[in-house]
Amino acid sequence: MGSGPSGSQPRSDRIGAGASGTPEARVDSGLAARHARQHVRQRRVSWLAAPLWIGVSALVMRFRFGYRIAQARSIRARYRAIRRQSDAPMLVCANHLTLIDSFLVAWALGSAFYWLRHFDELPWNTPESTNFARTPLSRMLIYVAKCIPITRGGAREGVGDVLERVKYLLGRGETALLFPEAGRSRSGRVEENAAAWGVGRIVGAVPRCRVLCVYLRGRRQETWGDYPARGDVMDVSINCIEPKSDARGVRRSRDLALQIVRELMRMEAEYFRARQ
C-alpha cells in the first residue's frame, strides 16, 4: 500500500498504466496531456519534500499552536478501517471554518508517519488563490504541499481545469480534499444553500467514487475565522458515503453535492446534540 518515500514506485508516476476500458482509463481519457505532466511533476516535488513539510506542519500545529485532535487514535483507526473496506477512489469532503482546515483534517486522519508511508492517501487540496497564492513564496509552498489553487468565482474554464485535475488524480488512486461549501461558512454552520456543485461534478464523473465526510470543529470555534484558537481541541467525526443520483447533467452534480452537504449537516447536528 505504501507509495510514499518508503514505497518503491510513486503510483501517479505510472501515467497511462490503466488498461483501456478501466474506470481509471475512462477518467484519464478526457484529460489533456498537460494535466498529466503537471501532476506528475508536482507530485514528485511534493513527495521528495514530504519528510520536511509534513513533519514541520504537524510539529507547528501541535507545539506552536498547541492544537490537539480529540480521540485521535480512534479517528485514525476508523479512517484506516474505511480505507481497507475498498480500493475505490475516495474524495474527502469537510466542513470549513478556518484557513487551516485542510491541515487539521489531514492531521486528524493520520499521523505524520502514516502520511509519509501512504503519501498518495494524503489529500490534495484546492485552496483559494487569493488567500494562499498571493506571493511567489506562498505559491511555492502550496505547490510543495500538494495544493492546486483555485480562484473561486473566477473564469469558468479555470475552475473546470482544476476540477478536471481532481478527477484525474482520484482516478489514479490518489485522494483530494474539497470543501463542498466552497468557502468558509459565514454562519459558522454547514449551509445547504452554499453547496458547490463542482464537488458533485467530480463524484459523478469518477466511477465508484466514495466520499469521506469529515466534520471538524474546535471546541472554542464559535464561528468562522482565520485560525482556531491557540490550544484548541478539535472534535472530529468521519463517515463514508457513496452518493448516487438518477438525474443527468448539471442537475445530477447538484444532487450529489447536496447529499454530501446534508451528510455534513447531519454530522454537525449530532456534534451539537452531543455537546448539550
Place this chain on the structure above:
Amino acid sequence: MEETEVFERVVKILTPWVKNDEALTSVGMETSILDDLKVNSARLVDVVIAFEDDFDIEIADEDVDQVNTVGDAVNLISGKL
C-alpha cells in the same frame, strides 16, 4: 427561436440571482455573469438548471465551463434548441 428572444429570457432568468442591479440596466451579450452581474458562483448551477427548465434542454457540466458572459449562455442555449 430568435437570438433576441433567447437573450431576453436568459436575462429574465438571471435577474433573481443578480446582485448588481445597476449592471442589469446596460446588460448585453458581453456582460460577465459573475464579474459584472455579481451572480454568486456557487449559485451558477441553479441558474443553469433554470435555463434547462425554461428552454427544455439539457446542459452538461462541461458546457458550463464555457459560460462566462450572457452571450456565452445565449449561444450555448441557442445551440441546443
